[in-house]
Amino acid sequence: MARKVNIYDTKTLRDRIEKENFERINLSFYRYANILDPQTLRDSMFAELSKINVLGRIYLAREGINAQISIPDFQMENFKAILESISYFENMYLNIAVESKKEAFLKLIVKVRNKIVADGLEDDSFDVTNVGTHLNAEEFNRKLEDSNTICIDMRNRYESEVGHFEKAILPDAETFRDELPEVLEILENHKDKQILLYCTGGIRCEKASAFIKHHGYNNVFQLRGGIISYAQEIKQKNLTSKFHGKNFVFDERLGEKITDEVLGHCHICNASCDTHTNCKNLGCHVLMLICDSCNSELNGCCSTDCRDILQLPEELQKDFRRKAKKSSSLVPFTKSRLKKRNYPTLNTNNIDKN
Numbered sequence: 203m204a205r206k207v208n209i210y211d212t213k214t215l216r217d218r219i220e221k222e223n224f225e226r227i228n229l230s231f232y233r234y235a236n237i238l239d240p241q242t243l244r245d246s247m248f249a250e251l252s253k254i255n256v257l258g259r260i261y262l263a264r265e266g267i268n269a270q271i272s273i274p275d276f277q278m279e280n281f282k283a284i285l286e287s288i289s290y291f292e293n294m295y296l297n298i299a300v301e302s303k304k305e306a307f308l309k310l311i312v313k314v315r316n317k318i319v320a321d322g323l324e325d326d327s328f329d330v331t332n333v334g335t336h337l338n339a340e341e342f343n344r345k346l347e348d349s350n351t352i353c354i355d356m357r358n359r360y361e362s363e364v365g366h367f368e369k370a371i372l373p374d375a376e377t378f379r380d381e382l383p384e385v386l387e388i389l390e391n392h393k394d395k396q397i398l399l400y401c402t403g404g405i406r407c408e409k410a411s412a413f414i415k416h417h418g419y420n421n422v423f424q425l426r427g428g429i430i431s432y433a434q435e436i437k438q439k440n441l442t443s444k445f446h447g448k449n450f451v452f453d454e455r456l457g458e459k460i461t462d463e464v465l466g467h468c469h470i471c472n473a474s475c476d477t478h479t480n481c482k483n484l485g486c487h488v489l490m491l492i493c494d495s496c497n498s499e500l501n502g503c504c505s506t507d508c509r510d511i512l513q514l515p516e517e518l519q520k521d522f523r524r525k526a527k528k529s530s531s532l533v534p535f536t537k538s539r540l541k542k543r544n545y546p547t548l549n550t551n552n553i554d555k556n
Contacts, residue, residue, distance in 0.1 A: 334411030365447030
């Protein structure tokens, strides 16, 4: 019977990647489709993609597919054949990453979810296929120069803080679900404008454009293939990049350079910085921007509190993590505190040492 789950630990998987003697192609793709039996399709895709050593994350739902994966370069044609053999995914548009690195993914995960993007929307209330007009990089650049255009970044705050399009409005939201109502509020003051949307690979704009059109806005445009496709096209056509900085990506890299500009700032000391990482204290594990100096001083943690916890014996750290799940007051550095740079004091003596 075909293997349908991962059976190897992280160290084994990482060692395998390091020993590979071939290159990998990182890419993403998505499609909204009416999938009748996502669980059966999930098992079939996992089995077939495992045979050609595909790594990454694929989410399936009744509404479609969302994937970020890594493919051995010599298996590209076989991968395309697998997609073409599935009626839902014929003629799929593939977004090739700006930087293809082996360490982007360590294993293959194919999951069935209620939705391919968590948006909090009742899809039956509007036509999700009535989307905005897709633009390529050249067309998008021209629209940005039009004074009658408003450009909105449909990504989360932590993504846009390290890179974004010039003149773009950057909503102050932590999730796509939170951003949608915020965008509607923004548009209240721009009813006569052409609306220009962009995101990482296009999938959030696909849903957002339909949502915005449902609320009475007709001149809605979106960047086809998102920032990933834009970066490829400006290189191929030698266009001026109107995107500045780094594109945040949801894999081990946490970002790929589009231009050399550094737009972000260290969340600890405010120094110029565009390196995202997670706090090494697993009881916190918050995503943050941190400069090399602070990273060294805090041993990869977000605060002295987390650094102190990391130095405790592993059993005490586990005890802390168990308590942290039950009490938010024990979490040293939540996302909201991170944003405000307001660090609480944690008394590690309160942790049960028995």
